[in-house]
Amino acid sequence: MFGLQNNRIVKLQLITALILSSEYSFASQLKIASWNIEWLDTTPVQRQQKRSDADYETLAAYARQLDADVIAFQEVADTVSAAKLFSADEYQLFISSRDNDQKVGYAVRKSLSVKALPELKALDLHKKQSLRYGLPLTVTTQDGRSLTLLNVHLKAGCYNNASDKQAKRRKNCQQLDQQIALVRSWAEQQGDNPYAILGDFNRQLKNSRDKYGNRLQNINLHTTGNNDASQCYSRRYDKKKRRWTLRNYRQYIDHILLNDSAFSTLQPDSFRQHTFAKDSVLKHYLSDHCAISVQLTL
Numbered sequence: 640m641f642g643l644q645n646n647r648i649v650k651l652q653l654i655t656a657l658i659l660s661s662e663y664s665f666a667s668q669l670k671i672a673s674w675n676i677e678w679l680d681t682t683p684v685q686r687q688q689k690r691s692d693a694d695y696e697t698l699a700a701y702a703r704q705l706d707a708d709v710i711a712f713q714e715v716a717d718t719v720s721a722a723k724l725f726s727a728d729e730y731q732l733f734i735s736s737r738d739n740d741q742k743v744g745y746a747v748r749k750s751l752s753v754k755a756l757p758e759l760k761a762l763d764l765h766k767k768q769s770l771r772y773g774l775p776l777t778v779t780t781q782d783g784r785s786l787t788l789l790n791v792h793l794k795a796g797c798y799n800n801a802s803d804k805q806a807k808r809r810k811n812c813q814q815l816d817q818q819i820a821l822v823r824s825w826a827e828q829q830g831d832n833p834y835a836i837l838g839d840f841n842r843q844l845k846n847s848r849d850k851y852g853n854r855l856q857n858i859n860l861h862t863t864g865n866n867d868a869s870q871c872y873s874r875r876y877d878k879k880k881r882r883w884t885l886r887n888y889r890q891y892i893d894h895i896l897l898n899d900s901a902f903s904t905l906q907p908d909s910f911r912q913h914t915f916a917k918d919s920v921l922k923h924y925l926s927d928h929c930a931i932s933v934q935l936t937l
């Protein structure tokens with residue numbers, strides 16, 4: 640009798656292990672990132688500042704260390720420039736059709752299938768190529784799990800609630816207000832399917848009092864990360880001292896937002912800001928933004 644009972648226990652343990660391993664095998668790990676690469680252009684026209692080979696090598700090494708499955712990038716001129724950072728052996732590249740050196744785009748790991756979606760051209764409020772388009776797409780893992788993403792780079796110059804009241808910032812804030820409404824509308828059209836809106840929002844959404852952050856939370860969009868100060872350093876040229884010096888903007892304006900379905904798959908404490916080494920910042924032309932990333936288990 641004791642032997643039969645032991646056999647039943649062993650069988651139950653095996654069945655439980657099989658169920659758990661089966662569930663695990665169906666889970667897909669997906670690391671998504673956002674990175675503004677600051678005027679990445681191998682043949683700059685609009686901004687006459689070229690990067691050296693060493694600059695590109697340093698940025699490419701940084702991209703390898705980032706090691707994300709999907710990188711939503713901003714301020715990139717074309718796929719030729721993006722390919723200097725993201726290996727064609729590993730990534731497929733997608734970029735906005737905007738007629739400007741500052742575009743949004745993606746580097747997507749080749750193991751993922753991609754469905755292109757209509758661009759959110761309405762974010763260019765005046766239809767004059769003066770503001771950047773939004774670029775959505777859907778990625779699907781090999782086991783059929785899908786995530787839709789919208790990559791945005793919104794209007795600059797309206798960074799927080801205080802700037803809303805400044806006369807010199809009013810026009811910028813009015814335009815950002817219109818863009819946020821369009822982003823909300825796009826989000827509401829996605830239903831309950833998992834999606835992420837990520838990129839350079841040019842807004843400190845993590846402030847709990849921020850009106851735009853609250854508007855997005857009202858449609859069940861969740862900010863990721865925490866309110867810790869940004870540790871991203873960039874460089875500026877000090878004309879008096881005639882040398883490059885470090886600067887640090889303490890508030891995040893790059894964000895990864897997840898709807899309820901996607902947020903439920905967020906791995907706890909997976910938010911990362913991928914900083915540059917300070918000596919590299921001073922030595923090379925890198926970017927005035929650092930990449931951020933999260934890990935999902937779809």
